[in-house]
Amino acid sequence: MISALLFLQFQSVKNRTLLRLKRLKQPKYLVGGIVGALYFYFYFFRYLFGLPGRRPIFGLGSNPELSLIYESLGAAIFFIAVLLAWVLPHERAALAFTEAEVAFLFPAPITRRGLIHFKLLRSQAAILFTTLVLMLVTNRFGGKFWIHAAGWWLILSTLNLHLLGSSFARTALLDRGITNWRRRWIIVAILAGGLVAVIVWARRALPAFDASQVQDLKALQQYVQLVLGSGPLPWLLYPFRLVIRPFLAPDAHAFLVAAGPALGLLLLHYYWVARSDVAFEEASVEASRRLAEKVAAIRSGNLPAARRRTKAGRAPFALSSLGSPVVALLWKNLISAGQAFTPRLWILAAVTAVMLCSFLAGTAKDTSLVAAVGMAAGMLVVWSLFIGPQVLRQDLRQDLPLTDILKMYPIRGWEVALGELLAPTSILTGVQWLLLAISAALLWNAPNSYLTRSGTLSVGFGAALILPLLNLIILQIPNAAVLLFPAWFQTGKDRSAGIEVTGQRIIAIFAQLLVFIITVIPAALAFSLVFYVAQKLLPRPLAVISGSFIASLILAAESALGVLLLGHLFERFDLSSELPPG
Numbered sequence: 001m002i003s004a005l006l007f008l009q010f011q012s013v014k015n016r017t018l019l020r021l022k023r024l025k026q027p028k029y030l031v032g033g034i035v036g037a038l039y040f041y042f043y044f045f046r047y048l049f050g051l052p053g054r055r056p057i058f059g060l061g062s063n064p065e066l067s068l069i070y071e072s073l074g075a076a077i078f079f080i081a082v083l084l085a086w087v088l089p090h091e092r093a094a095l096a097f098t099e100a101e102v103a104f105l106f107p108a109p110i111t112r113r114g115l116i117h118f119k120l121l122r123s124q125a126a127i128l129f130t131t132l133v134l135m136l137v138t139n140r141f142g143g144k145f146w147i148h149a150a151g152w153w154l155i156l157s158t159l160n161l162h163l164l165g166s167s168f169a170r171t172a173l174l175d176r177g178i179t180n181w182r183r184r185w186i187i188v189a190i191l192a193g194g195l196v197a198v199i200v201w202a203r204r205a206l207p208a209f210d211a212s213q214v215q216d217l218k219a220l221q222q223y224v225q226l227v228l229g230s231g232p233l234p235w236l237l238y239p240f241r242l243v244i245r246p247f248l249a250p251d252a253h254a255f256l257v258a259a260g261p262a263l264g265l266l267l268l269h270y271y272w273v274a275r276s277d278v279a280f281e282e283a284s285v286e287a288s289r290r291l292a293e294k295v296a297a298i299r300s301g302n303l304p305a306a307r308r309r310t311k312a313g314r315a316p317f318a319l320s321s322l323g324s325p326v327v328a329l330l331w332k333n334l335i336s337a338g339q340a341f342t343p344r345l346w347i348l349a350a351v352t353a354v355m356l357c358s359f360l361a362g363t364a365k366d367t368s369l370v371a372a373v374g375m376a377a378g379m380l381v382v383w384s385l386f387i388g389p390q391v392l393r394q395d396l397r398q399d400l401p402l403t404d405i406l407k408m409y410p411i412r413g414w415e416v417a418l419g420e421l422l423a424p425t426s427i428l429t430g431v432q433w434l435l436l437a438i439s440a441a442l443l444w445n446a447p448n449s450y451l452t453r454s455g456t457l458s459v460g461f462g463a464a465l466i467l468p469l470l471n472l473i474i475l476q477i478p479n480a481a482v483l484l485f486p487a488w489f490q491t492g493k494d495r496s497a498g499i500e501v502t503g504q505r506i507i508a509i510f511a512q513l514l515v516f517i518i519t520v521i522p523a524a525l526a527f528s529l530v531f532y533v534a535q536k537l538l539p540r541p542l543a544v545i546s547g548s549f550i551a552s553l554i555l556a557a558e559s560a561l562g563v564l565l566l567g568h569l570f571e572r573f574d575l576s577s578e579l580p581p582g
Contacts, residue, residue: 006121013125035506040136067248072233074247075240081159082240083191085166087184113274119164120273127156143248147255151247154262158243161269168276175278194236239265325411329419330426333394337427350434357441374442381435381463384428386513389474392424396479396570403573413567421475421563428475429468436460436467458541462548466523469555473519476562477512483569519558527551 024030105115135149173183234241242261249255316334319327399406399420406416440460444453531547538546 032507039506067250071241071244071248072237074244075237078155078159078240078243079237082162082166083187085163086170086187089167089170112277116164116274116276120161120270123160124157127153127160130156143250144252147249147252148247150255150259151244151249154246154259154266155243158262158266158269161266161273165269165272165276168273168278171278172276198233198236324415325409326415326419326422329416330422333398333420333423334426336398337392337394337423350437353434353438353441357438371443374439377435377439377442381432381439381467384432384435385470385474385516386509388428388431388471389424389478389512390509392427392475394423394427395420395475396482400482403570407571413569413571414564415567416570417476417479417566418563421472421479421566424475425468425471428471432467432471433464436464454539454541455544458544462544465545465548465552466555469552469559470520472559473555473562474512474516476559476566477515478508480562480566480569481508481511483566483573519562520555522558523551523554526554 024033105118110118131149131152134152135145138148138152139145170180170183174180242258242265245258246255246262249258316331319331396403396417437460440456443456527547527550530550531543534543534546
């Protein structure tokens with residue numbers, strides 16, 4: 001029976017790979033595949049065997065002291081993941097099967113242990129792919145690629161087996177009359193006892209924490225090493241350290257020594273899972289039904305229906321029965337973005353962040369580090385201009401399958417375009433204003449910073465004035481690309497993935513950057529001219545604000561023109577003629 005399950009898994013992977021290769025016959029996928037392959041080569045694969053003169057980043061594989069800290073931190077993260085697996089879940093054990101697998105495997109003469117083995121085989125495909133991705137990422141930080149690959153496989157496989165075993169154990173406890181809340185209280189009591197022991201030890205053995213220790217990275221590293229490397233913590237985290245240790249091995253000998261205990265823990269978890277005798281069939285059937293409904297909703301383009309129904313949250317604001325349709329589209333897309341983007345939450349986060357940053361800037365002894373953190377927050381604002389539009393897709397990219405319905409409403413094209421753009425623009429602007437507030441609060445009391453207090457305020461005010469209009473322009477570019485090249489932005493049942501799709505997105509990002517530079521040039525020239533003239537008549541901070549105001553007027557005119565053009569594209573767009581039939 002195991003051979004039949006292996007054959008089924010092999011054929012599934014083979015057919016999926018052949019389908020991806022046949023898809024390269026289409027030029028849109030071939031070009032994207034070439035660009036995606038070049039990206040993965042230059043960014044990941046050329047580091048597999050090392051480059052001459054390449055120095056390890058973060059000390060992976062080269063610094064024993066840092067490796068001990070990484071091992072302790074990794075063990076702590078592993079411990080938290082395991083703890084949450086025992087505390088949070090409340091459902092019975094259910095293995096993920098598709099409806100076809102339930103129909104063919106459950107009535108078949110396969111034992112419960114055979115179904116578990118099939119699930120483990122299926123999970124290995126995802127684990128190996130995740131291992132490859134994580135290996136490519138972490139290999140850039142130093143070390144040997146095969147050690148990273150084997151280390152990630154041990155970590156992910158052990159975690160997967162523990163999550164599965166813990167679900168079986170929770171189900172067994174439910175069968176014996178131990179409710180979820182009773183189990184949680186027992187685990188919390190045990191955890192509280194261990195936490196009390198750690199606190200008592202820390203007060204007796206560790207030196208008192210001083211805020212000055214965070215000003216020097218070397219002192220902070222030594223303090224963290226002292227906390228994680230002495231007392232009861234190393235013993236409490238010892239099993240988890242054994243799993244993390246092979247990944248941090250500097251050479252083959254150290255890896256073989258560390259891999260023995262890690263493999264032993266992996267085999268113990270496998271024996272635990274394989275020997276579990278817990279009824280999971282009914283829960284698995286229900287889980288497969290929910291999975292089928294989710295897949296059907298995604299393929300139909302109805303993403304909100306694919307999400308699990310939760311308690312209804314508050315709307316971002318009260319929507320009037322009368323008013324502009326632009327506001328209605330903004331309201332709809334803010335709800336689609338979720339409860340994490342409510343105005344109340346952002347105001348609270350901004351006030352809290354500014355208070356904490358002001359306290360840190362006022363009490364810190366080394367102001368150079370405070371200024372560096374403030375400048376880093378400002379750099380994140382710049383990065384958000386390019387990352388934000390790729391993450392926030394509550395616009396035409398989300399509503400592409402629904403364009404025919406939107407065209408039926410008595411709404412003009414520019415109103416649809418503006419309404420679709422306002423939600424991601426508002427969210428991205430809120431994030432950027434929060435980062436600006438953090439940067440200004442840190443730089444305000446940092447005398448070693450590059451800007452004076454008045455310069456900090458003027459730059460922050462000018463940036464806050466320009467950023468919303470920049471966001472509106474940047475977001476117009478991918479939305480226009482959706483209407484011009486819809487085949488590269490399919491979202492419903494025709495949505496695809498793979499290295500060729502990655503290449504398509506890279507091409508789109510570079511095109512977006514080029515168009516963005518062209519549109520910003522007039523505003524940048526206007527700012528430079530006004531600033532040059534105004535600084536001779538006004539103080540420099542007022543000159544910065546004056547230049548920012550003129551630049552914002554030009555950006556506003558460009559964004560208005562862009563919205564009109566985007567509305568014209570939307571009115572001419574015909575979904576049935578652009579996308580292939582289902």
